[in-house]
Amino acid sequence: MEVSSPDQDQQQQRIDLESRVKILEADKNNSSPILQPAPFPDVQQTPLDHFEPSIDSSISPNSNLSVASTNFDPLSATIVNELCNTWFEKYHPWFPILHQPSLLEALRAHPSVETSTHQLVIKAIASVTVPYCVSVPSTPSQRQQWSDTLRDRVVMDAMKQISLQAVQALLILSNIDYGEGKVHEFWNLVALCKSSLGETRMNTSLGMRDLVTNQGDNFNKISTVPPRMLPLPNTIIDREERIRAYWMTEILDGASTLGVAWNLGISPPEGTAVLPCSDSIWKFPSHIISVWSFGDFHFSSAFSLCIILVASELWHVHRFLQKAFDVRLLDQRMKWQQEAQQLDERLTAWRGEFVAAVYRLINSEYAQEERAEFDPNIVLTNCILDTAVIALFQRLAPSPDGIDKYYEAWPYATNRCLYACDDMTAKIRQVRDKELENSSPHLIYSMFVAARFYLVYAKAVAADIPRNLHLLAYALRICGERWALARRYGTVIRTAVAEHHMPIGVMSSLPVQFFDLQYSTLDIDEALRAWVDGLSLSSHGGSGSGGVAGGGVGGMQSSHMRTVSVDMNAAV
Structure with a gap:
């Protein structure tokens, strides 16, 4: 039997190591970093997380555009701030269900979306606005894919909880479905938010209708609804956002079915219902709003005028x-x-x-x-x-x-x-x-x-x-x-x-x-x-x-x- 010397063993090990290094370097040179998907950070991986932005075939694989768009995170602090500002500039004027100063303050306090108490609302806003975010290098198809992924995730998360933020997020997302002409998907989201005959949905469980019709004061009182212990608003902002979420749900339900005979779940008019506060007051920070009583306002808002038409007058048309x-x-x-x-x-x-x-x-x-x-x-x-x-x-x-x-x-x-x-x-x-x-x-x-x-x-x-x-x-x-x-x-x-x-x-x-x-x-x-x-x-x-x-x-x-x-x- 031939026995190798120590020098021969060392030489053979050196040859093996050099061969392995060459193989690793070849693999590294042949790999393409732009093909790696960019998942959302700090979240548990689910099937929704494994999406890969589509790369435009007209763009060179080595271009900076491909690299930048692949690494783009729609939930990064900078992008989220931009998307929220876009929401309040272009969408909030006709969809005023959020208190802008409070949400922006929450963003400053918790830059990470995943640790924010408003994460569902922020993700919903991102889903609506990211298709039109042209400040970062990306293709329209990529932005649309990010929007679709965010929408599906928010809907799934909102269905797992009963909270004001869940209702707000679903209402915000409803604009995507209606704007795309997907009325059945739109009505499904509205149905999740609306309390209909004999069914306990989000608005009923959160006491939103009781807050609007009875100002939340129906426990141990003579009332048309059974006495219940309901979650009361923590702040005046929370109270107002509940009122606005309830009425927005009614507007979406009544206006989107105008002209048909099959929507039997339209809520009857409430003669003494509480309407949203003044638009100008709603722009103030919470510490200023808390000084006033909302019942002291003598003038309505544009949002309230729309509520009165849809929730009161259109009921007779329906x-x-x-x-x-x-x-x-x-x-x-x-x-x-x-x-x-x-x-x-x-x-x-x-x-x-x-x-x-x-x-x-x-x-x-x-x-x-x-x-x-x-x-x-x-x-x-x-x-x-x-x-x-x-x-x-x-x-x-x-x-x-x-x-x-x-x-x-x-x-x-x-x-x-x-x-x-x-x-x-x-x-x-x-x-x-x-x-x-x-x-x-x-x-x-x-x-x-x-x-x-x-x-x-x-x-x-x-x-x-x-x-x-x-x-x-x-x-x-x-x-x-x-x-x-x-x-x-x-x-x-x-x-x-x-x-x-x-x-x-x-x-x-x-x-x-x-x-x-x-x-x-x-x-x-x-x-x-x-x-x-x-x-x-x-x-x-x-x-x-x-x-x-x-x-x-x-x-x-x-x-x-x-x-x-x-x-x-x-x-x-």
Whole structure:
């Protein structure tokens, strides 16, 4: 047997080590650090955490953009501060459920999101705003992927707890689903927040309805609800945020189902309910707000005006639309017309009160602001009111050829619908493009309802496309810079304009139900979504919209069509 010497052993070990070093260096040189995903820090790894941002094939793998975007953390302190500032600048004016000074102070006290008591709310804000965060090098698809991952995680975490922050987070996330046109997902989030008949949901368990209707004072008292020990607000800010979360849930539920007959869970009006405080007071820090009693305020807020319309006046519209009428029978049609006209008179009276309230509100709170009458909630309230009028009467408006006609059109209904469309257009005409781009996604639905009526009526009477329709189409295009729902509706409008003189069901490509005003816009939502999705997959999808844009619907200049009026009666 041959025995090796110590020198030979050392030489062989040295050769082995050198070979291993060469292999390791080769592996290191061949590895690509940009392909490593960037998970959110300091959280337990779950299947949602294992996502990898998509890399744009047009970007060089060695570019700084790829490296920076892969290492981007949407929950880092710097980015979170930016996203929260974006929320309060662009979303909070029409979705005022959070107290800005308190949240920003909490961010300063706890820069790490995972240790913050507001982490659910902050993550929800990040999910809504990160797709439009262009301050860091990243692709739109990457930002959208981060948003989707955050949304799914927040929903799962919110369902595991009952807290004010969970309700606020779900309400914030609802803007994503509605803005993308996912109404069923949107209603699921609202259902998680809303207390419905006999069911214990978040608002009921948190005592929000009791706080609003009974000011939380229903234990051992004569009350319409059973006495319960409810979690009381810790601070005046906590109390106000509960009130605002409750009312926002009611607004989302009532406004998003306007025009349909199947929403039986609409809460009845509360005559003595507590409304949110003044918008100007809500901007102060908590130590200043605590000095006053909210009951001392003499003027409402723009948010409260929207609450009064949706939670009180629209309840009567919902209840009327839920009644069964066979309008083909003369006696039932006459009864339907009588009740609809009475309800319309009620809405008209409320419109006058609304105009007066806006005057008082501007004089008391916004006297120094140049465009106070265009507060986003004032604009939204005005448009929802017009949408309610159209929802009341569109069934008895003229029907175009190709749609079954079971009765004569009612001129009163036609005139009221046209008035509502014209009034809405007059308001939208005065809203600036930047204000439209940052507006609530719920404004999109109202504009499309009016645009649809213009189109169907013009087709029914064989008239040209009304000029006001061009303005609504332009407004939808501006809203489409942020919301996919507006882009979908814009596609429908452009196609309807291009096919205006084509017979329904023969040459027109749109679903027949679009031209049948017996169906509300929500009734045909699924059909329109399927049609647009199919159009995007078709090789002919681009030709129709391009031709229409050239005809003036999508390509008009705002300077010619959008003028600002100082007439308050026209503005409101």
